[in-house]
């Protein structure tokens with residue numbers, strides 16, 4: 001990993017400020033046939049980064065056809081050893097071009113470079129090597145069976161690639177979440193058509209250069225840009241040549257994607273929204289709980305699907321916890337991505353800022369105590385055009401208030417006291433969502449007991465966002481369908497054929 005500590009060149013002068021392009025059959029396409037497209041706007045200062053072409057059905061169809069041809073051609077015939085060797089090269093080339101990826105990601109998202117340099121880009125590269133062992137060591141079941149004639153039969157499972165996979169990804173961790181799907185997809189022999197978020201087109205485009213450089217055959221990795229409904233996203237999920245759709249994004253879009261995939265009975269893997277609880281018991285290590293909750297609420301300006309928006313604190317330590325989280329929030333420095341002192345960047349864009357600020361207003365209308373924040377910070381003139389909001393903490397809202405029940409996806413949380421373990425388990429589970437939870441306690445038995453009762457896909461004890469990529473990742477209830485990660489990715493990215501041989 002090439003995490004550099006030297007001063008970085010200012011993003012105002014970055015070579016990453018350029019037009020995005022579709023990447024279809026190994027070629028960069030800067031203009032769609034329709035001529036449609038839009039400007040990519042930088043979230044920290046409102047400046048124009050470049051032009052993004054919007055794909056119509058024509059570009060989507062060309063990308064799906066290229067993916068199909070690659071599947072039936074060189075990629076489909078390549079040995080798993082050669083395939084995974086190429087993917088290791090992809091990871092190495094991302095690391096060689098670390099700064100290019102870092103600048104592109106920070107221009108698109110506005111997030112601090114210190115964060116992207118430690119999470120987004122290294123993980124984006126690691127996603128290509130992580131699944132190579134899984135691909136090389138796929139094990140399947142074998143069942144010898146008796147038959148009336150006494151000769152018997154032998155059953156065994158064969159896994160083969162699912163085919164052309166549509167990958168639809170969000171803007172909060174663009175490279176990381178996109179490669180989280182492209183990595184296993186390609187390692188297991190599929191080809192992909194990626195539709196990155198309309199707000200973050202750059203790193204998906206850059207990855208096309210990497211694919212060409214290391215010699216991944218044309219058509220294996222394709223990218224089409226554009227929006228969701230009635231645009232590239234919908235055209236891709238509806239395309240009959242797509243064999244499966246893997247999606248990370250909001251629950252609302254997930255429902256639409258599932259409907260589109262129902263035509264033709266295509267499988268989906270859905271990683272959706274959440275309203276994740278943090279549970280702080282009085283027997284916790286308070287320093288760890290504060291440090292972890294600071295990250296789970298405010299990291300990436302609160303735009304992390306796994307982030308905490310509901311914090312439940314046991315009554316004896318409630319006041320101390322609220323005071324210390326307040327101090328932490330007020331100590332966060334908002335600033336430019338390049339500044340190593342920056343602790344929090346802006347929201348992704350103006351539309352999202354309006355949404356987050358509407359919840360800030362609803363909290364006040366609902367009678368919340370605003371512990372800190374609640375508005376728009378004053379920023380220096382050069383950043384005034386960015387989508388900034390204050391880190392915000394509330395207390396005192398009823399459990400059924402929209403701020404406590406709906407995903408806001410901003411740097412904010414509501415903190416509520418509780419008394420008993422049973423009470424807090426009920427509060428934590430009282431939501432349509434079920435993505436993640438973080439539990440803070442030094443009592444070992446309590447930790448295991450509570451984890452087993454929480455209706456979530458991922459439960460952290462005394463940590464948050466600590467990820468072993470071999471483990472199952474995904475959400476319960478309205479937070480998703482299916483699990484990805486390690487061998488769990490086999491379920492979506494491969495199709496199993498049972499071979500029954502009569503002896």
Ligand code: NAD
Pocket residue numbers: 168169170171172177195196197198226227228229230232233234237248249250251252253254256257271272273274304305306407409435475479480
């Ligand atoms: P979004 O649902 O608005 O968009 C995600 C992607 O889907 C974008 O590329 C968008 O263009 C596309 N899209 C939207 N509607 C579509 C449609 N009808 N057909 C095809 N494509 C469509 O989500 P967002 O605002 O980009 O991201 C934030 C959301 O993502 C939050 O709800 C967050 O919780 C969720 N998220 C979940 C995870 C997870 O792993 N569970 C991870 C990150 C983000």
